[in-house]
Amino acid sequence: MPPAVSLSEIVAFVGGDYRGPDVEVTGVAPLADAGETQISFLSNPKYAPQLASTRAAAVLVSASLEGDSPRWIRVENPYAAMARTVARFFDRKPMPRGLSPRAEIASSARLGRGVAVGAFTSIGEHVVLGDNVVIFPNVTIGDGVTIGDGTIVYPQVSIYYGCAIGKRCIVHSGVVIGSDGYGFAQEGGRHHKIPQVGIVRIEDDVEIGAGSTIDRAALGETVIGEGTKIDNLVQIAHNVRIGKHCLLVAQVGIAGSTELGDHVVVAGQSGFSGHLKIGNRVQVAAKSAVLADVADDMKVMGAPAVPFREFARREAHLRKLGKKP
Amino acid sequence: MPPAVSLSEIVAFVGGDYRGPDVEVTGVAPLADAGETQISFLSNPKYAPQLASTRAAAVLVSASLEGDSPRWIRVENPYAAMARTVARFFDRKPMPRGLSPRAEIASSARLGRGVAVGAFTSIGEHVVLGDNVVIFPNVTIGDGVTIGDGTIVYPQVSIYYGCAIGKRCIVHSGVVIGSDGYGFAQEGGRHHKIPQVGIVRIEDDVEIGAGSTIDRAALGETVIGEGTKIDNLVQIAHNVRIGKHCLLVAQVGIAGSTELGDHVVVAGQSGFSGHLKIGNRVQVAAKSAVLADVADDMKVMGAPAVPFREFARREAHLRKLGKKP
């Protein structure tokens, strides 16, 4: 149970306007679920009717909200204020501390200050872990891997030899980084393995969701750009290059050597064929199949993917066909 | 090798009618594969010709099947009788027993009677394991997790802190429960993490297939209802609520805050966008993209998903277009 925090401290932290009593609160919850020792927030107007019935001690609301209540904390952006409040006061996730005597850490590994390594984690030869890196139990880190300051690696992750992870990354359970790319040469009806001797390089502030897989390059690097956030069960093939600050939603797949620009957003279950060039700020709707290059700022949809407007016209026609017997 | 069981014991157990000799049998196999010490079954009529050629010692057949043979065991439902026979006599899967000295179990964890914990499994602080819980090797269970009586957790599973698993659940290898939901607030072209401080709550009698991922709620709970069965590589996002007795086939993805009713069936590789409300007994065909609410008892199909009949009409028109040059 997190210790209680006084409302006045929260109000000061979010820079809010509040006239009610200063009580102790223990957490944040949606309006409908909040108890008397929790605060809540109103961001989406459709939940406004719940303002009257919520049991919350106080509610973060927009500075411009009509009406008044002694329970309201007025702020510019209630959603952001809620997120910051949770992060500052109530995000008490337990973390391993120190080096478990049940971990196996190669004597040639170099560990920064404040590193934590959980039980049954194997750290290979010549691994370099930056300051305050946290490795949970049951992780396998291959020889020569480098991990930057402040990165967190959750349980059941495998990072193959030689890969490089940036600072402040978050790698969730089940992620595999640096497995062999899918490269074969056919000869006489058999598939012969092309050695995959490149690496994966992940820049700073990247988050990778549970169960996602990122293959090492055949030669050179597979790259995930700074600040990019990858959801669960995403597949990234060898020699792919993802730009900075992209969003790849769950179950997306990107085939070999395809390059995405910066600020690209790909919705769930979409796929890209190989060797494509996708521009900056491109948006791909859910379950699309991108089979050709896409220019900067385009929005595409469908399988095969076409511009949004073209897809909408196709759908309008098909909808008519579906109505007619 | 499982020990032999007498046919008379099996016949009595399934309540069958059998006039042949009482021999010892060692297992159950399909008609084409069964050896002389195994029994078989006829459920799908297309396999009836194999009745004559099978080497099986005896065959579970329908009470109403035409013809006769001393090898036939007549029952109401041969498929169900086969399943029950396998479960009762021949499902001898090996299980860990007792607490491995190579496991790490926090001293504050509370273990029920008959609990088994395999080697290299890490059990966090204040974890509660009910009676007869079985945890295989190489599992990581975070602080404060609770697991109900009789639940089985296979190797290489990660359950994050604070999540709650019901009774008699089965969690297959590679499953991740309680990883952070995919929530970010964009500001100045960068994606800032929204803390994910809710949990995952899994009710009784749920089975979760290999490699599936279930994210913890941002606030509150992600819920999997009683008796729901999830196949492999399924993705369930934060704050999703799945009803009771649903079936989610492999590689399905459900985006954040979407709610499914009870007895919903979703075929493989289908996806749902976020914040939807899907009624009871809804059926979704394979590879569909559900982008809007669906009322009780509807059957939908396609990407975007439309009612079955409408999809069939569209397909009929497209088939004609595909035939014409």
Place this chain on the structure above:
Amino acid sequence: MPPAVSLSEIVAFVGGDYRGPDVEVTGVAPLADAGETQISFLSNPKYAPQLASTRAAAVLVSASLEGDSPRWIRVENPYAAMARTVARFFDRKPMPRGLSPRAEIASSARLGRGVAVGAFTSIGEHVVLGDNVVIFPNVTIGDGVTIGDGTIVYPQVSIYYGCAIGKRCIVHSGVVIGSDGYGFAQEGGRHHKIPQVGIVRIEDDVEIGAGSTIDRAALGETVIGEGTKIDNLVQIAHNVRIGKHCLLVAQVGIAGSTELGDHVVVAGQSGFSGHLKIGNRVQVAAKSAVLADVADDMKVMGAPAVPFREFARREAHLRKLGKKP
């Protein structure tokens, strides 16, 4: 850092024609990236302009390439020569050696010569590992599993009891082999588990990509044929039979009891419904949904999948509809 190799040794190994100086080289890289101590290759003609600007010490080129340079090594097939050179001289991936004292190996397990087992790996009762099998750290191998000579199992793999893996296979991190098939019988609105007591049998020279899942048969076997290569996050259901020398690209899913012939190629994110029969040499385009049997040598595409030509005609019509307002 791999030790340097003399160019003359590489030239002799690939059977090339080279007239330049004999220098020491340290690796292979693409033309644009290669440094002065690396060699490169020209396979795709679109990169020919980079021949002039590359810093590579030498370049593998086609015997028939126009022009001349003292840096060129002329060979029949530059791509194959590059792959063989990397494999022979520069593929120095680190491997565990010997039996880690931190592994748990059942006393009834039988290990061949030259077997390596990493830390925190659990090897069950009666497991048989052939000669030179390599098992990385944090792997779980259930009772009675057999693994053939020369097979490599990467970290975080789970192989359930009784499964059989062939020789020279490669199993990447996060793979699950032998989890229960998804089989339930509905009765009174509840789903009752059908016991899954068959196994998975994987023939020789199979490679399985990171995070893929292969379920055990209900009765009998799920089979992956010799030489088949499976990419990442692929789902193979119970009683599926995959032929020899197939390619299954990432995120493909195959439902229960479907059979694929030999030399079948399935592109990424495609799915098959259950109980289908897919012929030899069939090709399935990306993101297709195969819902019916497919004859030998057919090429299919779409959801539902139709022959390539028919799909192309549909697309041409739809493209027109999309252009019209």
